Each structure stands twice: as C-alpha cells, then as structure tokens.
Amino acid sequence: MKAEIISVGTELLLGEVVNTNASDIAKALKEIGISVYNIDTVGDNPKRLYEDIEKAYDRSDIIITTGGLGPTKDDLTKDIVADFLKVDMVLDENEVEKLKNYFKNRKDELNEGNMTQAYFPKGYEILDNPNGTASGCVINKDNKIIIVMPGPPREMKPMLKNYVIPYLSKLSSKYFASKTINVIGIGESKMEEMIMELIKHQTNPTIAPYFKDKSLTLRVMASDDDKKTAENMLLPTIEKIKSILNDNIYAYGDDLAIEDVVCKYLMDNNLTVSTVESCTGGMLSSRIINISGISKCFKSGYVTYSNESKIQLGVSEDTLQKYGAVSEQTAIEMATACAKKSGSDIAISTTGVAGPDGGSEEKPVGLVYIGLYINGQTYCKKLNIVGNRQRIRRIATSNALDFVRRTLKMPIYEIN
Amino acid sequence: MKAEIISVGTELLLGEVVNTNASDIAKALKEIGISVYNIDTVGDNPKRLYEDIEKAYDRSDIIITTGGLGPTKDDLTKDIVADFLKVDMVLDENEVEKLKNYFKNRKDELNEGNMTQAYFPKGYEILDNPNGTASGCVINKDNKIIIVMPGPPREMKPMLKNYVIPYLSKLSSKYFASKTINVIGIGESKMEEMIMELIKHQTNPTIAPYFKDKSLTLRVMASDDDKKTAENMLLPTIEKIKSILNDNIYAYGDDLAIEDVVCKYLMDNNLTVSTVESCTGGMLSSRIINISGISKCFKSGYVTYSNESKIQLGVSEDTLQKYGAVSEQTAIEMATACAKKSGSDIAISTTGVAGPDGGSEEKPVGLVYIGLYINGQTYCKKLNIVGNRQRIRRIATSNALDFVRRTLKMPIYEIN
Numbered sequence: 096m097k098a099e100i101i102s103v104g105t106e107l108l109l110g111e112v113v114n115t116n117a118s119d120i121a122k123a124l125k126e127i128g129i130s131v132y133n134i135d136t137v138g139d140n141p142k143r144l145y146e147d148i149e150k151a152y153d154r155s156d157i158i159i160t161t162g163g164l165g166p167t168k169d170d171l172t173k174d175i176v177a178d179f180l181k182v183d184m185v186l187d188e189n190e191v192e193k194l195k196n197y198f199k200n201r202k203d204e205l206n207e208g209n210m211t212q213a214y215f216p217k218g219y220e221i222l223d224n225p226n227g228t229a230s231g232c233v234i235n236k237d238n239k240i241i242i243v244m245p246g247p248p249r250e251m252k253p254m255l256k257n258y259v260i261p262y263l264s265k266l267s268s269k270y271f272a273s274k275t276i277n278v279i280g281i282g283e284s285k286m287e288e289m290i291m292e293l294i295k296h297q298t299n300p301t302i303a304p305y306f307k308d309k310s311l312t313l314r315v316m317a318s319d320d321d322k323k324t325a326e327n328m329l330l331p332t333i334e335k336i337k338s339i340l341n342d343n344i345y346a347y348g349d350d351l352a353i354e355d356v357v358c359k360y361l362m363d364n365n366l367t368v369s370t371v372e373s374c375t376g377g378m379l380s381s382r383i384i385n386i387s388g389i390s391k392c393f394k395s396g397y398v399t400y401s402n403e404s405k406i407q408l409g410v411s412e413d414t415l416q417k418y419g420a421v422s423e424q425t426a427i428e429m430a431t432a433c434a435k436k437s438g439s440d441i442a443i444s445t446t447g448v449a450g451p452d453g454g455s456e457e458k459p460v461g462l463v464y465i466g467l468y469i470n471g472q473t474y475c476k477k478l479n480i481v482g483n484r485q486r487i488r489r490i491a492t493s494n495a496l497d498f499v500r501r502t503l504k505m506p507i508y509e510i511n
Numbered sequence: 512m513k514a515e516i517i518s519v520g521t522e523l524l525l526g527e528v529v530n531t532n533a534s535d536i537a538k539a540l541k542e543i544g545i546s547v548y549n550i551d552t553v554g555d556n557p558k559r560l561y562e563d564i565e566k567a568y569d570r571s572d573i574i575i576t577t578g579g580l581g582p583t584k585d586d587l588t589k590d591i592v593a594d595f596l597k598v599d600m601v602l603d604e605n606e607v608e609k610l611k612n613y614f615k616n617r618k619d620e621l622n623e624g625n626m627t628q629a630y631f632p633k634g635y636e637i638l639d640n641p642n643g644t645a646s647g648c649v650i651n652k653d654n655k656i657i658i659v660m661p662g663p664p665r666e667m668k669p670m671l672k673n674y675v676i677p678y679l680s681k682l683s684s685k686y687f688a689s690k691t692i693n694v695i696g697i698g699e700s701k702m703e704e705m706i707m708e709l710i711k712h713q714t715n716p717t718i719a720p721y722f723k724d725k726s727l728t729l730r731v732m733a734s735d736d737d738k739k740t741a742e743n744m745l746l747p748t749i750e751k752i753k754s755i756l757n758d759n760i761y762a763y764g765d766d767l768a769i770e771d772v773v774c775k776y777l778m779d780n781n782l783t784v785s786t787v788e789s790c791t792g793g794m795l796s797s798r799i800i801n802i803s804g805i806s807k808c809f810k811s812g813y814v815t816y817s818n819e820s821k822i823q824l825g826v827s828e829d830t831l832q833k834y835g836a837v838s839e840q841t842a843i844e845m846a847t848a849c850a851k852k853s854g855s856d857i858a859i860s861t862t863g864v865a866g867p868d869g870g871s872e873e874k875p876v877g878l879v880y881i882g883l884y885i886n887g888q889t890y891c892k893k894l895n896i897v898g899n900r901q902r903i904r905r906i907a908t909s910n911a912l913d914f915v916r917r918t919l920k921m922p923i924y925e926i927n
Binding site for chain 2 (some may be wrong): 102105106107108109110111112113114115117118119120121122123124125130131132133134135136137138143165166167168197200201202203206208209225226247249303305370372374375376377378379380381383384385387388390393394395396397398399400401403404407436437449450451452484485488
C-alpha cells in the first residue's frame, strides 16, 4: 500500500515550525510496511490543499493530513476533504459534549470557532484527541483512506500511535514485530560504529538507529506472515546487540526516558531520593517529578546555584575555597549534605560550568561533576560535555540519572 | 516572487531524517520577502523528481532543491535538472581540482562516483561547499531560477546563508520590515478571537499569529520599496494590537521566552530571586537558571514536593492540614518561608495537582496556585490548566514567571 502525507499550515511554509510530524508518520508507516510515496507541505490555502488531495488520491491508497483543524477561520482541512469527497460536514454530538466539558473545566466559554471542531466529513470515524480540542478522523471510502490529524505534535503523536497505526496495521497481511532498544552513555556515531557490521548484514530483522527526542535508540524489526515467527526472529539479533552495547542499554520499549527507568526502580524498591543541583538548576528534580507516582520516593530538592546556598545546605566553606564549586569534593559534599538534610537513601548532586562564560583553562565550559550518595557510600563522575548552555545542562541531567542506574546496577527495564 | 522547495531523499520518506532544511530555507526566504508556495519531499526517484520540477517550474519563479548530490548512483538531482531544462551536463575543471585536493588531503582516492560531483547542468553558476564534496549550483534561465544544494544541513546551511540568500536578495527590489509580538496569559484561539477583526482588514502590514516553541506570537510584516517607509508602516498596526492585547504582550522580538524577559529585568534591577516548587518540581528554577548571567540574582531553589519538606522549609503544619497542600494559603506560606530562608527580594512558589492521579471534585487535576513574595508583600494566583502532567507543569511554570512580570509591572521588553 502506498501512502502520502500532506502537512497543512502556512507556518510550515514560513519556516516557523519544523515539520517533525511528517518524519514521525513516515517512520511509523514504514514499520508496518506501508511506504510513503510523497510528503507535501501546503499553506492554509483551500485551492492548493484541494489540488494536493486530488493528486494524492489519484496515485495513492492512503492520504494522511496533519494541521488545519484548529478553531480559526483558516483551519479548513476537514472542509476541503468533505468538499473533495463531495460529502457534507456533519455535527458529532459526542464531540460537542467533549468541547463543552473541556471549556467548562477551563472556566472558559465555548466560542463559535471551537464549535467548528465538532464537524466532520460524512462517513467519518473519530480519532480521539485527549490532548486538545481538535479530534481527528478517518474516512474509508471506495478503497481509499483519508486520515485527518491535528498539527501540534503533542496531539498528533499519541493519535498516530494509539489509533492510526493500529487502524492501518489491520489492513496489511504481513505481521511486523519490532523492539526498541534504549541506549545511553555513548554518542550516536559511537553507537553506529559499534554495530555497523551487524547492521550491514541484517535484512530481516532490520536494525535502524534513531536519535530522537534527544535520546538514542535502536529499532529492531522483523516481518513475517506469522506473528509468533516474526517475534521470535527478533530475539537472536537483540542478543547480539546486547553483547555489543551491554550496560549502555537501559531499556527495551518506546518512549522510555532514563528517568522513567530510574524512578520505576526507586518506586519498586521503596528507595527515597533527593537532589541538590548547581548547573542543572532544578532540571534533574523536574525530570524526576515528571514521573507520576514518584511522590512516595522524592523527598527534597535543593537548587544551590550560589556558593552561599551550598554553604547553607552544609557544604564546607573550606572545600569551596580549596577545590572550587566545580570539583569532585564539592559534588560529594553536596550529595552528602543533601542526604543528611533530607534523610533520603539516595542523594544526587550536580555542579559544573554550563557556560557560555565562567570557563577556564583548568575548568572549561562543559566540565560537570555528578555526586552520588547511596546509604552512606559516595560516588563521583566527571563529565566533559560539548555544546551550548542548554545542551550541557540537559546531558548532565541525563548522565546524573544514568549514574544512579549504573551504580545501583539496575537491570534493563522492559514493559510487559 | 514565488519559490518552491523540493527536498530529495528516500531517507526523508522513511522518516529517518527530519527535514530541517525546508524550514531553514523557508525562513530565510521569508526574511527577504520571497514567499514559499510549496514544499515537496520526494525519494531518489528520477520520474517523480522530474514531475515535481516540472510542476514547480510551471507555477513558481524559483525552485530550490536539496539532496541528491552525493557520489552514488541514486544521486540524480543535477541530471534530472539538466534533463528537464534540456541542457547537457558539463564538467567543471575547478571542481575537479577541488575534488582531487580533497581526496589527496584525506589520502583517499578519487573514484568515479565522486567525479560525477564535478558535472553540472550547462548554464550553471557554482555554489561553493566548503563542508563537503558536493558543490551546489544556480541555473538562471528564461526568468526562472533553479538552485541546487546538498542535503546534509551542515553543508546546506552555510551555502544558503553565504551564497543563495545574497544571490536572491539582489533580485527583490522590495524591502520587508517585520516585528514579532510575544504574548502570554491567553490561549491561541482567544488571542485570534481578540484580533480577528484587525487581521481581516490588514493587507500591508499583514498580521500572522503563531504558536511556536510553546509560546504565542504575532508576526506583523510590512513591505515597501523604501526601508524607512516599510518600518514606519508597522507602527500604527503594532499600536492597535497593543491596545487590544495590552498587558498580555510581554516582548517584541524573536525567540524571547518569558524567562528571558523576567530574568533580564531582575538582572537590570539587581533583584534577587528564589523559588520553592511543588508540582513544577524544579522546572521553574531550571528555566530561570538557563538564562546566562542569572547567578547574580538567583539565590536558592527548593523543591518541596512532600508535605514533610514543605514543613522543613517553614510552612505550618496547621495550614497544610486546614487548607491542604494545594491551596492559596500554602502557596503564600511557601513563598514567604522561601524568601525568609534565602533572603531574596522575590520568592516564587508553585503548588498544584499535576495529575494524572490525585485530583478530586474540589481540587481537580490542573488546579495550580502560584504564590509570590515581593519585599514583604504577598500575592497569589489560581490557575486551572488542561492537559497531561507535563503540560500542566509547563504552563504552571510559564504562568509563575508571567505572574512576576505582571506584579512588578515590567515594561514590554524589546531588543535594540
């Protein structure tokens, strides 16, 4: 089956937004054996959109659009689809209810624009959107499938994964088994170098490295007419990869950040944790607290950005003077003081030079120390991170979490 | 002038690569007043590429392609362009020299595939590529311009900036003035509703709303043959918008997050700040500390996620019992205790139900209180945020920063 993607939105033609939707959709389709024939981007222009749909309809089996489902006058995708299919736009009562509740919860009023979001081309099936007011829809007519999704990635991605891919998978006879391997602690090119030989000689299963959402993954995929066979085909390849990347693998499964894995382990083992951050400035605690249910483990977080606040927490002035704020000694004292003050089993500290200023010959921008306290034992890891301030802080945060995983020798996490 | 972008490469249709080239080119063209009519992505497929060029040539003045300039057999962009224009491919001796030197320096031999990179469609002008072996080219023929660039962003971007944009700028007589207005505190559709009438009646300047990088902006753009005139044309429209959106506008300029504006003000006025966070869990301090130079203002951050840690900071047990952790009273006590402990001029607190669990009839998921202490005065703001855990925390953080801006009545920020 051939598919085409039509991305709708003038903001894309103005370069205001990078079109990540197209690559997310293309990748997901590839994994169920549907090849993308074309990706087109049009503005909020009815005539051009109509032409695009016409052309795609003529040469492909599946048309997937993103964008143009908003409440404003220039959001016209559904109208153009209805127009092209020569069907009416009909009001969906459930969607009206959803909208009403949505705005009631926001203590905001439902305006006329929002009401248009409850209209769909006749013959539609709703694709639910828990993250916004614009539901998507599928129209399956005359052996052609038109799928309409919203533009914002945080709305489109769950819809793609939870509704569109399952829907389209049913249409293909082949079964596709796949497993995502999550990697941390090595760079993208390093990983590719390590598994290059393996990738070259793989056909089914295939191995594809992805660097997505700032995390490194390997996607292993096998296809067969039989589900069980396809699934079994994955195993030897995964074993091979494991033997090469060993403890750089932290999880199997999609969308598993390092904090998901570390926090799950802490919750399962009733370990309490606290953080004390200098250069990461709260990013570490923020990522931990983003995990629902962590309240039973997370005790306290301290952002001791200034020396004053480090001293207030319990770092000795001597240490700061003798070794400086960015040092192994300070990192360890920060973690120890944090554990003491919070009474946690585990305390994680970060201190480093995030830049762009403040670097020196001896302590360059990107130098970061991670301190770790675990039930009386202390550990420290030194990092040299390349990049801008934001990247240095982000990588430092991920490595702080990974340092906990490695020190506690957590098993590779897998969702069942 | 109308332009079209054609991105060539099967890897784009497989979702292995996100097409950042298209948005980089579109953005650069917009800034010199060239509007992008269409962005198309095709695989390494001669027939399809030919069709695309044909279609674009027919309806636009400028065609810009990226990709398909490599040394392999499926890199065919230049051949297809020559084919379409009915001109020969000719060998460029300088390019041959460049290739020879390139491979000599790498102690590698020049193969046949690489030699194809020295051939260009007759009538070409070279676009130099210091970052790779694939030079680009421009063919300006019969008032149509075809620009061919390599696919790798690190090769394409410098070529775009250093050669393509200067080349195209010369062709456009018009000058384009634009201003970006940054808005916070109202939703996208609410903002559009407020300025709909204005947008409808604007032609030059135009007004375009964008929801980009999680922040809400309005782009006002005017064009004229005279620079000063174009710039002056912006002013009345901006005044009108200001009178409608008034204090929801926090800055003029591109890429200005609310934290940039708030932190700049704190630094300029030597105001010290500290944070105490429950539901946002460090996201607030993290966003503040991401601003380089903030160390002179930021004193301490506390993540008091548990009641225990709130009490440790100085929130009274009574208050927590009587009103609960998510309450105006707790928010204000958190801010007050934080200011006291850190000795800051300003203390910001957040407490709320981030979900997905923990919501109740009385205190639903999304209910957030922002507490603020400013030199002895306390303030509180109640929010009801819709969305998932991450979104609730992100919006709460932005609103906490915005609450500081509004309470301190910061002027609209503008980069000069």
